[in-house]
Amino acid sequence: MKRWNGWGDINKHKPLSNMAYNYLTNLLGKFDITPDIEQKILLKSIPNSKISNSFLNTNPLDRLLHARGQSFPDWISFKHGRIDSFPEAVAYPETQEDIKKIIHFAKYQELSLIPYGGGTSVAGHINPNPDSRVITLNMQKMNSVLNINITNRLADIQAGANGLQIEHQLNSQGYTLGHFPQSFEYSTLGGWIATRSSGHQSYYYGRIEDLFYNGIIENLNGSIPIKGFPASAAGPDIRQFILGSEGRLGIITKANMRIRKLPEKEVFYGVLFKNWKLGENAVRTAVQQDLQVSMMRLSDSTETLVNFKLSGENKFVNIAEKYLPKLGFSSNRCMLIFGVTGKKKKVNQTIKEARSIFNTFKSSPLIKYIGKSWNKNRFLIPYIRNSLWDAGFGLDTIETSIQWDKVNFMSEELKKTISVTFEGLGERVLVFSHLSHIYKEGASIYVTYIFRRKSNPDELLIIWETVKKAVSKKIVEVGGTISHQHGIGVDHKPFVHFEKGKLGLDAISSVINTFDPNGMFNPGKLID
Ligand SMILES: Cc1cc2nc3c(=O)[nH]c(=O)nc-3n(C[C@H](O)[C@H](O)[C@H](O)COP(=O)(O)OP(=O)(O)OC[C@H]3O[C@@H](n4cnc5c(N)ncnc54)[C@H](O)[C@@H]3O)c2cc1C
Known part of the structure; x- marks a missing residue:
């Protein structure tokens, strides 16, 4: 079963080790933990639905579960019970005909419709506008x-x-x-x-x-x-x-x-570089020389350290911390995870080529254990958000993409902006980044920040809003996209015009009006 106010399956956990907890509290300070609001209390606060129909579900739990997604403000809403808009009803169509029926009912009743997939949006895509009456259309029964x-x-x-x-x-x-x-x-x-x-x-x-x-x-x-x-x-x-x-x-x-x-063979490796510059040049060279990897993900030195601390593999971390500096991989070291996928012969050849390219940039040997562990845990990593929240910390991410000649500058500027903004708010922050998707002409930059949360949800929201605004402005100023992979929703909407321009927005608006002249589908998202 899915957690109603956090990430993922209630039976899956990524606990915070003592090592990680101590590291974070030393860095960020302790927080007096306030309990999350109980679901039964929140359910009582949901106003009755004003619509009914045999194919609509109006029970408060369904409406609560579809009220918010997975953005940081959504988490504040669920955890503190501050939700000011719910869908009037949730529909679970099983066929195309069901969908047609729901659309016509919505038109007749002058309701909006929000298409809902997994509700994993991190940009406010599926939240009903406070001023609109909405049916949320959950597509999960059409899954074949x-x-x-x-x-x-x-x-x-x-x-x-x-x-x-x-x-x-x-x-x-x-x-x-x-x-x-x-x-x-x-x-x-x-x-x-x-x-x-x-x-x-x-x-x-x-x-x-x-x-x-x-x-x-x-x-x-x-x-x-x-x-x-x-x-x-x-x-x-x-x-x-x-x-x-x-x-x-x-x-x-x-x-x-x-x-x-299905690929004949797939392997993942970790490899260390002595500093960011060597790592960045190595991945750029690899991609521009057409190295046939399936993924490359280069962490900065802070993220490399944090990943060690949060991994929970204390024995491995202690050994690594003891011996790596002796091999020249001191605190500036940066970890690259890369994968190779495809025909056996080609995979083996690519691993050799990767080793040779990375060696040119003074890398460590390829470390299979780290790649294997990343692959095993990659879908478990987001569960750390639950453990962090319970321990008193908030975590959010920022992402963009930009050309190679600005990748390092953008990454540094974003981290600086986040640190300076927290400083201005009188708070401390742990901020780090990685390149998550690599292209011949540039890369996506994924910045994570962890901070001590506040017991007052208004104060917590102000922190988030202040950071989001400052970082989004910086992305635009340096020339990156406002989103490489998360989309626009409502959170990135104020910045989309910098990218598309007035003419571009008008064109998008015309397309929306042509497909949906009644303005019925997910109003207020993407553009006004
Ligand atoms: C822990 C975590 C990790 C993530 N990692 C990644 C990642 O690695 N890469 C990435 O790209 N994103 C990532 N995301 C963001 C999110 O998962 C993506 O945006 C995803 O594409 C949303 O899919 P969904 O089915 O949950 O859509 P929802 O959140 O339900 O909806 C998102 C938008 O799509 C629309 N929509 C959904 N279904 C339909 C449909 N059938 N017809 C028309 N419109 C529809 C909705 O109306 C809404 O506007 C992550 C999010 C979380 C919480």
């Missing part, structure tokens, strides 16, 4: 791989299927979609398409926009096929309207996705 066309290497998949369900069904036939965002257990195909999601191994498999071939979107115009071709020169590609549409055009009901045969 309907057909695999082996000849065309395409799989027809219902949009409500989550990562686990998709891989389970495809793997049993020898195939994979290869889309592994860290929210993989819960996020869905429809959500990935609607937010332009990126998986860990997108370097090899492609981002969701590379995997999306064609699909169906349902709105008041009926079922609209969004056609795909191996390639087409017939003007602008309509598929690009759907990618990143954030629920504003209608409900994506299914999509044909490019699939691959």
Whole structure:
């Protein structure tokens, strides 16, 4: 069962070791822990729904569970019971016909509809606006791989299927979609398409926009096929309207996705560089020399240290801390995790090439244990947010992407901005970053910050808002995208015009008005 006010399955935990707890409290200070609000108290505060219909669920628990996603403000809302808007009802369609019925009911009743996949949005995508009456349409019952066309290497998949369900069904036939965002257990195909999601191994498999071939979107115009071709020169590609549409055009009901045969071999390694500059140059060189890895993730020195501390593998960490400096890997060391996926022979050859390129940058030997452990725990890592919260700490992340000649500058500026903002608020912060997705022309930068939380939710929200605003301004100023993979929702909306320009926003607005002239689908998200 899913946690109602935190991340993930209630039976899964990533506990905070004593080593990690002591490290954080020494750095950030202790916090007097206030208990989270009890669900039963929160349920009593939910106003009665004003709509009813046999295919709608209006019970308070369903409405509570669909009121917020997974952003930091969403966590404050759930943990402190400060939720000012709930859907009037939640629908769980099982067929295309159910969806049609719900859309027509919503039109008749002048209600908005919010398409809901896994609710893992970290940018406020699925939160009902306080001033609108909403039905949230949870797609999770439409979760089947309907057909695999082996000849065309395409799989027809219902949009409500989550990562686990998709891989389970495809793997049993020898195939994979290869889309592994860290929210993989819960996020869905429809959500990935609607937010332009990126998986860990997108370097090899492609981002969701590379995997999306064609699909169906349902709105008041009926079922609209969004056609795909191996390639087409017939003007602008309509598929690009759907990618990143954030629920504003209608409900994506299914999509044909490019699939691959399960790889013959897949391995992950850790490798250390003596400092950031060497590490960054190594990954840039590797990608520009077409090294056929499936992923590369380079942590700065602080993140390398924090990952050691939070790993819970104290024995390994103590040995590493004792011997690494003797080998020249002092406190500036940066950890790269990389993966190689594909045919056995090609994988073995790529590992050799990787070793040779990284050696040029004075790397450590390739360490299989670290890569293996990262792969084993990669979907468990987000569970640390639960343990951190319980121990009195908040964690949030910022992400962008930019060209190589500005990657280091952007990364440093973002960390500095976060530190200075916390200093101004009289608080301490632990901030670190990694390059999460590598491209020939640049990289995505993923910054994490951990801080002591406040017992007063207003104060906590002000901290978050102040940091978010300062960092978003900095991203724009340095020239990065406001989101590499999380989308716009409401949290990034004030900054999207810097990227798209007025004409661009007008064009997006026209597309939305054309698909959804009644303004019925997820109003207020992406653009005003
Ligand atoms: C712990 C954690 C780790 C994460 N890691 C990653 C990561 O590695 N990579 C990454 O890209 N993102 C990541 N995210 C962000 C999030 O998982 C993605 O944005 C994901 O694509 C959202 O999918 P979802 O199914 O949960 O969509 P939801 O959160 O339910 O919805 C997101 C948006 O998509 C729309 N939508 C959903 N389904 C449909 C549909 N069928 N038709 C039309 N619109 C629809 C919604 O209306 C909304 O606007 C992470 C989030 C968390 C909490």
